[in-house]
Amino acid sequence: MPRPKVLYNVGMTADGKVVTAAGDSRISGEEDLKEVHRLRAEHDAVAVGINTVRKDDPMLNVRLVEGEDPIRVVFDTECSIPLDCRLVRTARDIPTVVLCAEADPGRVEKLEKRGVKVEEVGACEDGVDVERGLELLYDMGVRTLLLEGGPTLAWSFLKRGLIDEFRVAVAPVLVGGSDALTPVEGEGFPRVDLGVGLELKRVERVGRDVVLWYEVSGSAADLASEHEEARGRSS
């Protein structure tokens, strides 16, 4: 089934954290934030997990550069999104979709009255059925999706092979914290060679940050065997 192309984008400290243990996620510098808004304008939709909504109360719109707002999508298993969060409060002006596993009809009514579109797509082991959710977005006309996190939702996409590109802005700061989250959380792959392989496409300095732009190129195990084959051919 067709699905949108997915770019996962995060701001990360030089020691690999996307939020401090105390909950501060303002990591990217001003220039990179402008780039993030440019990316939002270039994508049909932007998606986050419900914890990011709970912690950051984000807008996910385009306001630092000229451009159109993308559709805002929240993966929210039980349709628990707060009615007073900014996404819901602005849903009449900016298309906002909540993808849930199943929802109480009273809850759906409250959200839809406020302009939010609620879609029940069923469950997977991690929460909302991500594959079905992406297919539904495709059916709605979404061809490109900017995944903005958080790391728990990103793992759910990654382990299913649903991330096509990864862009990370590395900020020149160290924050430490063994409880501070990294770009991808979840259970993780047990071995490096089973991880998702990346190919570096671009490195650029954006203000004070360094941006690394990767394409996903299969599992690290696949890449290792291709590399061995190429070595065999050249010897």
Ligand SMILES: NC(=O)C1=CN([C@@H]2O[C@H](COP(=O)(O)OP(=O)(O)OC[C@H]3O[C@@H](n4cnc5c(N)ncnc54)[C@H](OP(=O)(O)O)[C@@H]3O)[C@@H](O)[C@H]2O)C=CC1
């Ligand atoms: N620096 C950066 O660029 C960014 C930082 N962040 C930070 O990340 C933190 C939030 O990340 P995190 O805690 O990982 O939470 P997420 O935002 O990834 O949300 C995860 C939650 O989404 C719900 N969910 C629904 N369907 C799925 C699914 N299929 N797979 C996984 N989760 C699903 C679950 O909650 P439920 O079961 O309740 O529905 C789950 O616990 C915040 O502190 C935020 O500031 C976030 C984005 C970017």
Ligand SMILES: Nc1nc(O)c(N)c(N[C@@H]2O[C@H](COP(=O)(O)O)[C@@H](O)[C@H]2O)n1
């Ligand atoms: N790329 C990036 N860099 C950071 O430093 C960030 N904190 C984020 N966060 C993402 O953007 C959301 C906030 O968006 P608004 O400014 O409210 O529009 C936040 O919730 C994360 O998804 N991204």
